[in-house]
Amino acid sequence: QSVLTQRPSASGTPGQRVTISCSGGNSNIGSNYVYWYQQLPGTAPRLLIFRNDQRPSGVPDRFSGSKSGTSASLAISGLRSEDEASYHCASWDDNLSGVIFGGGTKLTVL
Amino acid sequence: QVQLVQSGAEVKKPGASVKVSCKASGYTFTTYGVSWVRQAPGQGLEWMGWVSAYNGNKKYAQSFQDRVTMTTDSSTNTAYMELRSLRSDDTAIYYCARDSNSRANWFDPWGQGTLVTVSS
Numbered sequence: 001q002s003v004l005t006q007r008p009s010a011s012g013t014p015g016q017r018v019t020i021s022c023s024g025g026n027s028n029i030g031s032n033y034v035y036w037y038q039q040l041p042g043t044a045p046r047l048l049i050f051r052n053d054q055r056p057s058g059v060p061d062r063f064s065g066s067k068s069g070t071s072a073s074l075a076i077s078g079l080r081s082e083d084e085a086s087y088h089c090a091s092w093d094d095n096l097s098g099v100i101f102g103g104g105t106k107l108t109v110l
Numbered sequence: 111q112v113q114l115v116q117s118g119a120e121v122k123k124p125g126a127s128v129k130v131s132c133k134a135s136g137y138t139f140t141t142y143g144v145s146w147v148r149q150a151p152g153q154g155l156e157w158m159g160w161v162s163a164y165n166g167n168k169k170y171a172q173s174f175q176d177r178v179t180m181t182t183d184s185s186t187n188t189a190y191m192e193l194r195s196l197r198s199d200d201t202a203i204y205y206c207a208r209d210s211n212s213r214a215n216w217f218d219p220w221g222q223g224t225l226v227t228v229s230s
Contacts, residue, residue, distance in 0.1 A: 035216045037155070044205055045147075045155065047218035056218060088155050092214070098171045099145070099157040099214045 003028060004089055004102035011108040017077045020105045022089030024070050028100055032092040034072040036065055039086045039104070048087070049074065076107075084109045112136040114206055114221035121227045122196050129192040130224045132206030139182075140164050144189040145209040145217055146180060148202040158204075160214035161189065169214060196228045 005023040012018040022034065036049035047056050049065035052072065064075045072091075076083055089102040117131040132144060146158040159170035161180040170178055179192045189206055204224045207217030 033216075037217070044220040044223050045217070046220065047216060050216045050218075090155070090157075090216075096172060098159075098169065101147075101155040101157065103154040 003093060003096070003100040004091065006087075006089060006102035006105045008103065009106050009108065011110055012076075012079045013110050014079055014081065016079045017075060018079055018107065020074045020076075020087050020089075020107065022072045022074075022102050024072075024091060024100075026070060027095040028070075028091040028093040029067065029072055030070040031094060034065065034067050035090045036063075036072075036074045037088045037090065039088065041085070045088060079109055081109050083107060112208065112219055114208060114219060116204075116206060116221040116224045119225040119227070121229065123230055124197055124228055126196050126228075127192060127194040128196060128226050129190055130204050130206070130226070132189040132191070132221050134187045134189070134208065137208070139187040140184050141211060143209040143211050143214070144180070144182065145207050145214050146178075146191045147205045147207060147217065147220075149205070149223075150199070150202040153202075156202075157214065158191070160209055162211050163189065164211045193226075196226075198228050200226065201228045202226060 033051045037045040038048045039045040052067040053065045062077045086104045086106045088104045093100045115133045143162040145160045161168045163182040177194050182189045207220040
């Protein structure tokens with residue numbers, strides 16, 4: 001069971017805006033940065049968002065991250081078929097003294 | 111370009127050990143660390159631990175602390191992860207990823223993954 005909570009699935013149609021949420025607690029999201037990783041089917045994850053809302057070079061600005069209190073969100077605007085993937089949130093947990101992940105949200109583009 | 115290339119798939123029997131390698135290129139190896147993350151079939155990601163390639167400092171996840179050893183070799187720009195006393199539920203894809211040199215932070219980029227199958 002993951003310490004960070006994500007819905008197992010989400011869906012949207014091309015062009016739509018989709019939001020994926022990640023819920024934690026005071027010892028993780030509430031006091032540390034949140035990171036998001038995209039995992040296309042059959043491939044290794046790649047960094048999508050770092051330090052809550054920063055995009056690495058090469059990540060389209062259709063992807064945006066935000067954090068409020070003990071929750072974080074990843075928004076994808078102008079949804080495209082190639083966005084169909086699993087999205088994982090991660091954060092440091094002060095109680096566990098380690099990195100924790102959410103269970104991942106599988107996004108389907110209808 | 112920055113790249114991490116991992117060793118090939120392994121099949122092990124319960125109770126055995128496995129050592130996965132992760133060769134880095136395209137950056138100064140000793141200015142970063144390496145984290146290891148695994149993914150069981152159909153499951154989410156699980157962080158196993160971090161090692162600094164600069165000074166060898168380590169931080170292991172509590173659930174692996176007594177079974178895992180992470181090391182680096184700056185002469186070959188390679189990181190290693192050894193997992194002992196393997197069980198069937200250790201069957202997973204094991205990933206290495208470049209990380210901060212000070213502590214586990216964010217993972218970018220990732221290796222291609224190494225499938226470890228534990229079966230009698």
